[in-house]
Amino acid sequence: MAVQKNKKTIQRVIANSLILHMRPVRVPAKALRYTHTFGLGGMSLVLFLMLISTGILMIFVYDPSPERAYQSILFMQQEILFGRLIRGMHYWSANLLIGVAVLHMLRVFLTGAFHAPRQSNWIIGLSLLFLILLSGFTGYLLPWDQISYWAITICTEMLGYMPGIGQTLQRVILGGTEIGSATLINFFALHTMVVPFLLAMLMTWHFWRVRLAGGVVVPRDPGDDPEAGTDSVPFIPNLLLREIAVALILIAFVLVVAIVFGAPLGELANPGVSPNPAKAPWYFLGFQELLLHFHPLFAVFIIPLIAAIAILRVAYLRYDADLSGNWFLSAKGRRMAAVAAGTALLLTPLWILVDEFVVGPGGWLPRAAPIISNGLFPGSALAAGAVAFYMLLKKHFSASKNETVQALFVLFVVGFALLTVTGVWFRGAGMTLVWPWQM
């Protein structure tokens, strides 16, 4: 009996030290509060691991050639035990991962967890988000059905509008002038080797930088001394059990969704017939919606470029204070964020409706060239509006730079989210505006 018990203790010690090699021994008690992080980073990791394990299984069945790809998916779903389930889990994990990763980014931003020494980790995180989107995009083509064929056609054509490099980039990605077997091999190689490898490397770096910064940013009430120590509790079992609980609930959720909804599979890809409407994957529909309102140069190049620079720079701006740890910084910051979200909720649909029904395809200045009428003019108006909004808020609330930048960030995030929602649920045949129940 004593020997038995001893052996168990030793096993437990080994297991614990293995875990503690990767995780801290003690964590701040305050950081355990679930609503502080919602466990979004950990959820991303769980989804990534589920994607890897279901993905590896599918590689053994999938055949990356235009002649056999669709057949191999059908075979997987119809002939292999749990084939449909595995594909469904992969599909839902991938879609959830995009949503969870975006939410994770928002959480980090809105709790101010990007100030030094976390600045570089903000950049690594954004790179991870880019890779996750690339992973979703390259996986989208693989089933080789009508949905995937035309979504990838539209997205690669969007790339072609980039000035200078666009068409070369498009040809390199497609491996030719049109989607064909070279494209499928390219996407398969990126989806199953290159992107997962890069993701794993960057994730390791990301986690290491979190450890280096002393774990997640600790919640701090206004007036707390930032230098004051906080009570800490042992990692095992306090945080470990919470993480396991979140992971198990998430896995169960993905399982249920995969069982109930499965993964969509359209008809075999037919290059001769475009479905109506033809839409990009949902996470790119915000850009497709932009394309309906702006000249292509602005929709796929200038606006995304400015947005990318802004979001990369945001961690490196000179702020009035290092206000990390609180959701929305302060009570004032919260009010301002609400004003910004409300403004976006009001103005984005208004812009879409006015552009659709009042302005029309000729643009705002029908006599001018399209690049001015649909590009420079509305683009400048948008930029001027953003600057005016920033100034007004700063003055009206006599707010700090932290709070005003946050409000501007919320304005654009909510605006883009609404564009995506419009693209997903309010665009029917011929990309005309419809109600979701008319689709």
Next chain:
Amino acid sequence: MAMADVDKPRRSFLSRILLALGSLAVLEAGWIAASFIGSRRRQASTGEGAGLQVAGPVERFEAGTVTAFREGEFYLARLKDGGFLALHRKCTHLGCTVPWIPDEQKFTCPCHASAFDIRGDVLNAPAPRPLDLFPVRIENGIVKVDTSKPIRRASFESHQVTWV
């Protein structure tokens, strides 16, 4: 002391060499990667390169009609005056396949409602330019279309038409 001073230039010399060699290695690796990825394009273009399609004898195509060729992914349009145009079937907006609607005498894109006339000219935005062309040749009364590379154009011009 003396030793350290002597060592300094040597050490910086060595590290500079190392840096140079390292960059060279990166360049080489990049070059190799580019040639691998670029080869895909060459492969694809030689695959389709022999893309000369025989459409058929001139008499088969009546004036003012459009004939679809699935194989070559183009439409052979015979204009009212008897001239031939081979139009790429891909919409110039986002690459959807445009069907020919004979009743309305136009191409209408199912994706964003762009429309083109029989000459490929834009009737309806958002398409930014007319449908791309393939070169047409008429040899001994037989219409042939070279489908290896679509030609972009800013607008319809009469020299794009091939006459019998």
